[in-house]
Amino acid sequence: MPPAAGHDPTVLRREHAERFVADQRHRARHGLPSLGMVLVDGRSPTVTDLSCQFVFNGARKLLYSAITAGHAERLGIDTGFLTAIPSGGAGLKQRSRNPFSDDVARALTDETNLRRLEELDLNDRGLRDIWETIVATGRRCSEAVGLRLDCTATAAWPCCGTTRPRSATTTRASASPSPSTTASMPAAPRHSSSSKNATAASQQPLTAPA
Structure with missing residues (x-):
């Protein structure tokens, strides 16, 4: 102590x-x-x-x-x-977490549940879009929220514009975006350079002022 x-x-x-x-x-x-x-x-x-x-x-x-x-x-x-x-x-x-079972994935993307989530988004922050991205791609919440603009523009994130879940029986090939899906992908702001500087700082040797 x-x-x-x-x-x-x-x-x-x-x-x-x-x-x-x-x-x-x-x-x-x-x-x-x-x-x-x-x-x-x-x-x-x-x-x-x-x-x-x-x-x-x-x-x-x-x-x-x-x-x-x-x-x-x-x-x-x-x-x-x-x-x-x-x-x-x-x-x-x-x-990596295990993929959702088919039953769970269907419940997570049920239209009734999605509408209820949308109703809770009082400030229109895009909660439904974020949730659909997480379920459809299997990505973490921080990854979906922090999507870079160029990631959405190059279709690096499959299924961003669809509610089809990535479950235990879906594959990456079946989750490939179509041209119409790619065109509807939501844009997200670019990361600022401050987060990169903070990460680099943790790798630098610490020195104290004389």
């Missing part, structure tokens, strides 16, 4: 960061629960190599921002603590 339970940043030192890193790796190696994360049902998730990657990279981004913005110097945080968290790397990938 760090001094003052970690609430006083001025007493944190390199050894405290190194103990945190060692504990995270130990929990991932032995499948132990997390001490700092809680699921919506109140349970603690199991620490994995992937969650360690997210935690280390996220911590480095936070500390890097504190250094560059001058907050670390203003708060008197020790340089050794600021630079002790290692990069989590970028080699691990999330496991």
Whole structure:
């Protein structure tokens, strides 16, 4: 346990960061629960190599921002603590989820259910379009919401304009878009360069001002 339970940043030192890193790796190696994360049902998730990657990279981004913005110097945080968290790397990938069963896919794209979802979209944010894209392509929510404009223009996302689900019995070949489907694909804004800069920052060596 760090001094003052970690609430006083001025007493944190390199050894405290190194103990945190060692504990995270130990929990991932032995499948132990997390001490700092809680699921919506109140349970603690199991620490994995992937969650360690997210935690280390996220911590480095936070500390890097504190250094560059001058907050670390203003708060008197020790340089050794600021630079002790290692990069989590970028080699691990999330496991692909299993495709929906035919029954589930049909329920997810039932016109009645889709209309009810559309009625809940009071600010016209395109919830139905996003949901149909997720079900039809099997992509993650973050991927559907963050679609680049050039991805939709080059038909890189099949079935963006249809409600046909990608279930256990559909194939990529059967999900290929037709010219009419491609023409109806919704456009999405391009990503800003800030997200790319934030990702690159997690891979840079951390240095504190002299």
